Amino acid sequence: MPVATINDRVVNVDDEGFLTDYDDWDEDLAKVLASQIGIELTEDHWNAIHFLRRDYKQTGETATLRRVTTVGGIPTKELFTLFPKKPAKKMAYIAGLPKPRGCV
């Protein structure tokens, strides 16, 4: 399994750089992950990231965009502003969670 060194820490990642171990993550790491994809985290970003973390812990799956909106209460439009172009993927990346499963 590939590893990456972020902030002088070695973490397990998948082929696309998504963290694979829930407990490898902390807020400092999130800031680095966010800056790698050109995002500076504001309170609104954290709100979404923390929802994703909490929800994953409960369900064992990365929340879909629709779930972040209906359960997490953050409008989809806002998610596209906070995490441009591919919000579902970008949120998961920063939150240290697996890429959302494309349901087949």
Place this chain on the structure above:
Amino acid sequence: MRRLLILGGGTAGTIAANRLRRRLNLDEWRITVVDHSDSHYYQPGQLFIPFGTYQPRDLVKPRRRFLPDGVDFIVAEIDRVVPEENKVLLGDETALDYDYLIIATGTTPRPQETPGMAEGELGKSIHEFYSFEGAVALADKLADWDGGRLAIHIVDMPIKCPVAPLEFTFLADAYFAKQGMRDRVEMVFVTPLDGAFTRPVAARHLGAMLEERKVTLETDFMVERVDPEEKKLVSYDEREVPFDLLVTVPLNMGADYVARSGLGDELNYVPVDPQTLLSRAHDNIFALGDASDIPTSKAGSVVHFSLELFEENFIQHVHGRPMTRLFDGHANCFIESGRGQGLLIDFNYDTEPLPGKYPLPGLGPFTLLRESEANHWGKMMFRWVYWNLLLPGKEMPLEPLMSMAGKELEEVVR
């Protein structure tokens, strides 16, 4: 006397009733199926209605005919489940008690969930084929249509039969060519996914097939609204796709009573253990078929494979033993590609669709992820198989768990 109550008499509910009827002693068990109607639709056939391949009457039979003797069938609306009291309330306020409950009420298209979709133009310039009535209306539309810009569109995943929008696209291309009007139709495939399909190898193969057919692919498109006046799709990141004819797959959601009963997720699907299909919240409730939240295709093949295992699990569970026949998410789907050809894909929770042969390694007769005439005939024969083998829960020479034998692996290596 114990009662097994099955909500939904579709593919999953009917197979479950047939399989468990053979396993449960009717001196000890009463089995009851509830559905809101007595019409059982052969849903894979809806894809062919718009092109006149099947007529509406070819696809409907009475549900009762496929339920075995000794099983009660009630036609009624379901108001709600009261899991704390092991009770289901029907629309006429009758209450049915249960010892074990199976939720098998599937998923339905909800055009009203997307602003602008159901307002005025639905049935005119906006169509869908995920409802029986919608498929029939689209047949009338295509018969009169003289060309323009056709957008085939998916609102969000998951959807029932996730390959159907691609199949519709391939069949439409062939249909317009046959009518001598393909040059008057501009086709665009609009999807919230980042490719033609969900997983990489299949997305590459199917994406190439769209390209061969001169269909533009618009990816990562999360629709915010449809503008019915200006006839365009508008995404959350403010991209626009204009259309003369929109064939959309509306948001798919589980039954509303599931939400009213507090048993569903944000799309009214029942959270279950993906290997046993037992509710995560209640030890005497299972959700089968499209009604559950398992991360595999919402498809009849999944129902078939999972129920072969579920039958044994259910018996173990009611006897207080651990369930041992664990489901792997095995799905397979024929993909019609037009001009008498088709593909087949075979996959599970962990393994993406790969090229190869199925079910016999090296022999087939079906080819995986490549077009062949045998696949097309497989799909056409499937209607007979559905009514005569699948619904009665008869044994078929297909293994319930996915096998790697016959699959070609080199494509996965990157």
